[in-house]
Amino acid sequence: MDFSIKTFDARTTLAQAKSGVIVVGVFENKVMTAAAAGLDGDGAITAALKSGDLSGKAGSTLLLRGAAGATAERVLLLGLGKEEPVTPKDYSTAVQALARTLSSLGAADALVSLPFERVKERDANWAMQALVLALCESRYRFDELKSKKEPAPAGVRKVALVVDASSAAAGRAVLAQAQALANGVELAKDLGNLPPNVCTPTYLANTAKKLAKQFGFGVEVLDRKQMEALKMGSFLSVTNGTVEPPKFIVLKHQGGKSREAPTVLVGKGITFDSGGISLKPGAAMDEMKYDMCGAASVLGTFRAIGEMGLKLNVIGVIPTTENMPSGTATRPGDIVTSMSGQTIEILNTDAEGRLILCDALTYVERFKPAVVVDIATLTGACITALGHHNSGLFTRHDDAHDALADALLAAGKTADDTAWRLPIEDSYQEQLKSNFADMANIGGAPGGSITAACFLERYTRAYTWAHLDIAGTAWKGGAAKGATGRPVPMLTTFLINRAQAAR
Known part of the structure; x- marks a missing residue:
C-alpha cells in the first residue's frame, strides 16, 4: 500500500479534490468534524446524521455516493465515538473499521481527513501511525505456501492523509517511520x-x-x-x-x-x-x-x-x-x-x-x-x-x-x-x-x-x-x-x- 501526505491551499479545498473516496469523521452526538462539514454542501451528511443512518459510534461507517458537496466519487463517513477528545480506544476501533471498509471498496485511492490532533493523550504522529498500521494489517496475507493463492485483496491501494501545510514535512517523516514499523x-x-x-x-x-x-x-x-x-x-x-x-x-x-x-x-x-x-x-x-x-x-x-x-x-x-x-x-x-x-x-x-x-x-x-x-x-x-x-x-x-x-x-x-x-x-x-x-x-x-x-x-x-x-x-x-x-x-x-x- 502506498501512503502520502496531501495539503490544500486557499485555491483548492477538500470538496474539490478528485479521489475514489474521501474519508471524514463524525461523532456520536451528530456533530461533524470540520472536514465533514466542508463536504456537506447539499446537506447530505446532516441528513444522514439526523435520520440515524449513522450513529457516530466508534467504527460505524456510512458510504455516500455522488454527494453534491464533493467532487470525489464517494464520501465515507467514519464514526469516531464521543466528541472532544477522541479516546485512543475509540480512534483505534475507528481506523480498524476504516481499514476493513477500504479493503472492499471499488476505489483505487483514498483521501483521509481525520482530526489526528484530537486524540486524548496522544499526538497527531501517533494517530497517523495507528492508521497506517491498521491499513497494512488489513492487507496482510500469508498464502505463499498454497498451490492456489488467495485472491489478491481489492480495494484502496493508495492512501493520502490530509494535514495542514505547516505539518506536511513532519507528516511525511511519520509516514516513513510507520511504514518501516509495518x-x-x-x-x-x-x-x-x-x-x-x-x-x-x-x-x-x-x-x-x-x-x-x-x-x-x-x-x-x-x-x-x-x-x-x-x-x-x-x-x-x-x-x-x-x-x-x-x-x-x-x-x-x-x-x-x-x-x-x-x-x-x-x-x-x-x-x-x-x-x-x-x-x-x-x-x-x-x-x-x-x-x-x-x-x-x-x-x-x-x-x-x-x-x-x-x-x-x-x-x-x-x-x-x-x-x-x-x-x-x-x-x-x-x-x-x-x-x-x-x-x-x-x-x-x-x-x-x-x-x-x-x-x-x-x-x-x-x-x-x-x-x-x-x-x-x-x-x-x-x-x-x-x-x-x-x-x-x-x-x-x-x-x-x-x-x-x-x-x-x-x-x-x-x-x-x-x-x-x-x-x-x-x-x-x-x-x-x-x-x-x-x-x-x-x-x-x-x-x-x-x-x-x-x-x-x-x-x-x-x-x-x-x-x-x-x-x-x-x-x-x-x-x-x-x-x-x-x-x-x-x-x-x-x-x-x-x-x-x-x-
Whole structure:
C-alpha cells in the first residue's frame, strides 16, 4: 500500500479534490468534524446524521455516493465515538473499521481527513501511525505456501492523509517511520507463520544475513563448534535431540555514536518445541512453531530500525535450535554447566527456553550494554496470569530497573502493544533450589512465569535487564491462527524513544 501526505491551499479545498473516496469523521452526538462539514454542501451528511443512518459510534461507517458537496466519487463517513477528545480506544476501533471498509471498496485511492490532533493523550504522529498500521494489517496475507493463492485483496491501494501545510514535512517523516514499523511487523509475522520444516535455525540465520546486507548491519553466525568453544553447555543441551544444526546469531546496528553503549535485544529462537523427552500433548502441538517468535520479533525490530536509519547502537542476539526427542536428547535429571559456570539440574526438558537464553544472556556481557531486553514465548503460566492482552514484563526492583520497566511499559502503551509488570523477588528464587546442582530449571507450578524470570535473572547481574514473556501475545490460535508480530511495535517504539533521549 502506498501512503502520502496531501495539503490544500486557499485555491483548492477538500470538496474539490478528485479521489475514489474521501474519508471524514463524525461523532456520536451528530456533530461533524470540520472536514465533514466542508463536504456537506447539499446537506447530505446532516441528513444522514439526523435520520440515524449513522450513529457516530466508534467504527460505524456510512458510504455516500455522488454527494453534491464533493467532487470525489464517494464520501465515507467514519464514526469516531464521543466528541472532544477522541479516546485512543475509540480512534483505534475507528481506523480498524476504516481499514476493513477500504479493503472492499471499488476505489483505487483514498483521501483521509481525520482530526489526528484530537486524540486524548496522544499526538497527531501517533494517530497517523495507528492508521497506517491498521491499513497494512488489513492487507496482510500469508498464502505463499498454497498451490492456489488467495485472491489478491481489492480495494484502496493508495492512501493520502490530509494535514495542514505547516505539518506536511513532519507528516511525511511519520509516514516513513510507520511504514518501516509495518514492514518489521510483517517480517515477524511471516517468520512466525512459516512451518518449522522451512523456518529452521539456518533459515533464521539466512534471514539475518539478508537483513544485514540490505541495511548494512554487522552480522555473525556461530555454529555448534564455536558454541562448544564458548562452553555454552546449557544451550547445547537443548540441541542434543535434533538433526537441525543450531545457530547463534548476532546482528549489530551501529546507528549511534561510536562509544555509545548498545541496547541489546535477545530473542528466543526455538523453531519447533516438541518438549523434548518431556513431550508435549499432541493437541495444538503444531502451534509450537511459534516458539521462535522472540527471535522473529528481534529480526522484525531490526527490519524496522534499519529502514528508519535509527540513530542508536542496537545489538540483536538470537540463540536458535529445535527441541526434539531422540535417543541422544537431554533427559530429565541431567545436569549441565552453563557458559557462566553455574550448573543446572534439568527437571523438565520442556522448560528449554530459559536454557538457551541463559547462555545468550551471559554472552552479551562482552558488549558492555546500556540495557538488555530478552523476548521469549517462555511460559504457559504467563497466559494463565495475563491472558492474550498483555505481555509479561519482569525486572529487578531498583532505580535502574524501574526506569527500564517504565520505559518499556510507556512504549507499549504508545504502540498499543501493552505489557504488565510482574514481580521478581528472592522468595520466588527459593523454588529453584536443587539438591544436586546450583539450580533447577523449573520451580513448580506456582508462579511459573515468575520463577522462569527468576532463573534468567541469575545470569543478568552484570547489567540492567528486563524480560518480556510473550507466550500469550505472539500468536493467535483457533480460526484466527497466526502470528501477531508483537512485540515489534513496543520494541521499536522503545528504541525510538531511547534514540531521541540520546540526542
